[in-house]
Amino acid sequence: MFDRTYYATHPDMMACASNQELRDRYLIGSLFRPNQCVLNYTHADRLVIGGVLVESGSVRLPDQAEPASATGHPFLERRELGIVNVGRVDSVVTVDGKAFTLGPKDSLYVTMGARDVRFSGDGARFYLASSPAHRAFETRKLSLAGARMLERGSRDEANDRRIHQLVIPGICDSAQLAMGLTILQPGSVWNTMPPHVHERRSEIYFYFDLDDPANGRVMHFMGQGDATRHLVMAEGEAVISPPWSIHMGVGTSAYAFIWIMAGENQDYDDMIVLDICQLA
Template sequence: MRTRHATSPEQVPGFDTEALRAHYLVEDLFPADRVETVYSHHDRLVIGGVSPGPGSPVRLDAPETLKADYFLQRREAGVVNVGTAPGVVNVDGTEFELVPKAVLYVGRGAREVTFAGNGDAAFYLVSTPAHASHPTTLANLADATPVSLGEQRTSNERTIYKFIHDEGIRSCQLVLGVTELADGSMWNTMPAHTHERRTEVYLYFGLDPEHRVVHLMGEPTQTRNLVVADRQAVISPPWSIHCGFGTASYAFVWAMGGENTAYTDVVPAPIDTLR
């Protein structure tokens, strides 16, 4: 398990490109033979990824960093298939087939979790600490709560699919969904916002290898950018905005952990105030 320590907004103006990427960008997250994990001290989020090929399932083990007997002993998790083929997640002997963009919530106390795939299944995991157990639940795009935002003339027409939140799949503190941009749109989450009580992570996917997303971060008056490739994640501290634009069509998984699960708990950052 890799570790990312918490940072303050005062540090960002002194970071060059290499330092920004080292603190906030997560690359190489989907190996075939193990679950790669990253622990963030911002709200103690853990993200992980695996692209299991044909053969034995890949097990979600508890890294030494967690000081736990098993990964979900004191945690909950959301799993999203960001690949192009179905795959199977087995939770304590029960199999769940995840088609692309399907989400599986796994509650605290699940002891054995494995991932299997025979094509381009790629499982992305986001985990937060949990104080109670909620039922393990599978949902497809048709089961989510869709919200249409933006418009074509501002290049940000998009559909937000809310899966894990206070009016959907119940959790302790995890909030998670998938956003799809309409053809011809490139901006996500604009106007931007912050939410001081929750850390958010973006995982971009669906990008061709030669294309990128330019992700904006930092305080609204001290913005910086990260150039992000397919299946790479950005850790966004509570004080940072999180938005971006792509050179081609894409989707992304947004996931939050913190003080509450209210999707609308945000502080807007109007476009004309950004610097």
């Protein structure tokens, strides 16, 4: 059922790790395969990260295949799901027979208990993020226009960006999933300034919408503030940020990224901020 499983790591495990070992532990790639729903399981707050690429027809969110006691049960039996259209065409997600049309960068929150989720639209690309849930809420379509928008940074600092809060208390209630979409403005390449960590939740970034998807890259910085490392990431890849790790990046052009968090605390501003001069 799961393409890969990513295990939780201690900050000491960063020491002497090779670039390939860092990629194996934290980078989630190969999310988009024709007419497949690719799912990856991470022990970082039990998040599941996936992608769907529809060439024709429709693709169904699979039922559970493990453990044996859960085989055949709906994937969202005890989970909730965030979906973002990361393609360039209008696409459709159908939840228990109800169709939702999502334009580019539109998203959908699917509540715990949904039994049948299908993706359709020739050339459609969807990013998926799922966390465990303890109660059901309302399945809702979320557009950028309906999000809470925060303006951060400046063009002079090359980090002028618009943060669109989507699944977050007061906008779209959830059990523990938090999700948003940040769009860098033309001429800006840095995200998430100042850098910070979340001691009570994990976060995962998904980078996309680079000006040159084939050749553009994002240099993602992670690790503890006094021992930073980096990963070179391509269009359509995700990276896991454990609670002890900073998460920030700089791209070869402006881009967009989806941030998702899960944990016991849904307060967006609950973070430990580090001054850029503290990094080493």
